[in-house]
Amino acid sequence: EPEVTQTPSHQVTQMGQEVILRCVPISNHLYFYWYRQILGQKVEFLVSFYNNEISEKSEIFDDQFSVERPDGSNFTLKIRSTKLEDSAMYFCASSEYSQNTIYFGEGSWLTVV
Amino acid sequence: GESVGLHLPTLSVQEGDNSIINCAYSNSASDYFIWYKQESGKGPQFIIDIRSNMDKRQGQRVTVLLNKTVKHLSLQIAATQPGDSAVYFCAEISQGGSEKLVFGKGMKLTVNP
Numbered sequence: 001e002p003e004v005t006q007t008p009s010h011q012v013t014q015m016g017q018e019v020i021l022r023c024v025p026i027s028n029h030l031y032f033y034w035y036r037q038i039l040g041q042k043v044e045f046l047v048s049f050y051n052n053e054i055s056e057k058s059e060i061f062d063d064q065f066s067v068e069r070p071d072g073s074n075f076t077l078k079i080r081s082t083k084l085e086d087s088a089m090y091f092c093a094s095s096e097y098s099q100n101t102i103y104f105g106e107g108s109w110l111t112v113v
Numbered sequence: 114g115e116s117v118g119l120h121l122p123t124l125s126v127q128e129g130d131n132s133i134i135n136c137a138y139s140n141s142a143s144d145y146f147i148w149y150k151q152e153s154g155k156g157p158q159f160i161i162d163i164r165s166n167m168d169k170r171q172g173q174r175v176t177v178l179l180n181k182t183v184k185h186l187s188l189q190i191a192a193t194q195p196g197d198s199a200v201y202f203c204a205e206i207s208q209g210g211s212e213k214l215v216f217g218k219g220m221k222l223t224v225n226p
Binding site: 050058 | 202
C-alpha cells in the first residue's frame with residue numbers, strides 16, 4: 001500500500017540552527033501538508049501546498065518556516081532558526097484531491113536543545 | 114471559533130466488546146470528517162471518513178455516525194481487539210475550500226485481553 005515517508009525519524013538540533021525535514025508524499029497525490037504535534041497535545045495544521053504554492057497556512061507557520069517541492073517527489077519543511085518551542089513531532093501528509101482522505105507519514109521527531 | 118473536541122479522555126474495554134468513541138464539533142460549516150488512530154510514536158492512521166451529506170458510513174468493523182443537528186460524531190468499533198488500543202482523533206475540514214484538518218485532543222482506548 002502506498003505510504004507517505006519521512007526523514008529523518010528523529011533529529012536533535014541546537015537552538016538557532018536551521019532544520020530541513022523531508023517527505024515523499026504518495027506518488028499520485030496533488031495536495032501536500034505539514035502538521036505538528038507537541039508532546040501530549042493534539043495535531044495542529046501548519047501548511048497546505050498545491051500546484052507548487054502554499055494554499056493555506058496557520059498562524060504557527062510564520063516567517064521562520066518555509067516549504068518547498070524541489071523535484072517531482074520530495075516535499076520539505078525548513079525551519080530557519082529553531083526555537084525550543086519548535087520541539088515537536090512533524091507530520092507530512094498528502095491527499096489525491098481537495099477535501100479528500102489525507103494520509104499521514106510516521107513523523108519526524110524534532111528536539112531543539 | 115472552530116473547535117473539535119472529544120467527550121472522554123480515556124476508555125477501557127474488554128476484548129470482544131464493542132467500543133464507542135464520541136466527538137463533538139462546534140463548526141456547523143464542517144463538511145468532511147475523518148477518524149484517525151494513532152499508536153505511540155507513530156503518525157495518524159486513517160480509519161474512516163464521512164461527508165456532511167451522510168449520517169452513517171460503515172467500514173470493516175468500524176462505523177461512523179454523524180448527527181449534524183447536535184454536531185456530534187461517533188466511531189463504533191465492533192469486537193474490539195488488543196490491536197485497537199491507541200489514541201483516536203476525530204478531525205474535520207470546513208466548507209469553502211479549506212484544506213485545513215482540525216483535530217480534536219484525542220481519546221485513549223485501552224483494550225484488555
